[in-house]
Amino acid sequence: MFISFEGIDGSGKSTQARLLADALRAEGHEVVLTREPGGSRGAEDIRRLLVEGPPDRWSPETELLLFTAARRDHLERLIRPALDRGAWVVTDRFADSTRVYQGAARGAEQARLSDLVESLHRLVIGVEPDRTLVIDLDPAEALARATGRGTEAEDRYESMGLGFQLRLRAGFHDLARRHPARVRLIDGSGAAATVAARVRQALAAP
Template identity: 45%
Template sequence: MLGKFITFEGGEGSGKSTQARLLADALAARNIATAMTREPGGSPFAEAMRHVILDPATPPHSPLSEALLFYAARADHLDHVVRPALNDGVWVICDRFIDSTRVYQGVAGGLPGEVIDTLNEMIVSPTLPDLTIILDLPAELGLGRAYARRVDRINPDTEADAYERRDLEFHWRLRGAFQAIAAAEPQRCVLIDAAQDEQEVFAEVWHAVESRLLAAGA
């Protein structure tokens, strides 16, 4: 049987990485083989591209060139990591995926939605997520968490990236765009209030996974 494909989406500091880890542990406790991965990145080629895409030193590039880089990385990640795992029956948990492209390059960057639809048909289809968990949080709260995370640990990999440096209005637009995706695709997406504490958020994550993917007949 194919594994299930679960993606986490939401703004900076909304708790995606935290919840992805909690979910991987909970599934492992149920003896479900699980692979955790992330975008941009997730395979050696895509991780190399991640540095190019997120490097704050790179001069601003157009949303189209950015989206094409993301999809080059995504094609490699899907072929080398996601699809082989799903085919082996492993559940794949991915930290950011297609909805981040639609929100960052599409809604915030101005790239027409049809361009992203076409790229999804060419590159992602038929490997769409079985479930997408969208963590919803006021932008300033998320940025505050992301900032606290950086000053907590002195690690060059956690410097503010090009997106984190954008103004608050940009991050409010992102939040609205994630909410709109959740409203438009209720079959695939669950919107969760991420201002709650970690365990409260996780209880809702687990409820979504259990009721939609683990329940009899799911």
């Protein structure tokens, strides 16, 4: 399977992606754990352009092009080869992050940007995960976690503030409503092991 984890900054999705990958490996599966932006050498180079610097470093359109370039390299060099040989791929973010961050939460031109996101995805990526798990958490709690984890060099999105995180959460909820067969909301509150059990239940559900 190709599984993506999504959510606002500080929601715990990276932890849950790692826990799921560990559990699947313990069951005997080959698992590739990866992340976006990043996951391949070229995509990691682009990552630094996207997550570092001031909030207004890029326009939404420029961000979208950079994310799409990173995702294409990630897809070609890591995701497709892993799936072709029968491995599971678990990724910390994929295209749904772009739909929400660039298409739904970046200002007044939302409709035009959303159309551009979908057009580029269709033309350049053309792949969706088998299941997308959105780790859902109160934005104030998540932002406190994100700003307290000591990664100031990659705090560009956290620095956009609580209002931006609230819009992101609304965007992920809307995504789950529009794609119920693929996208599942997971309550991200409580201990990591408790959330991990919810993740496994969501994966087992039809």
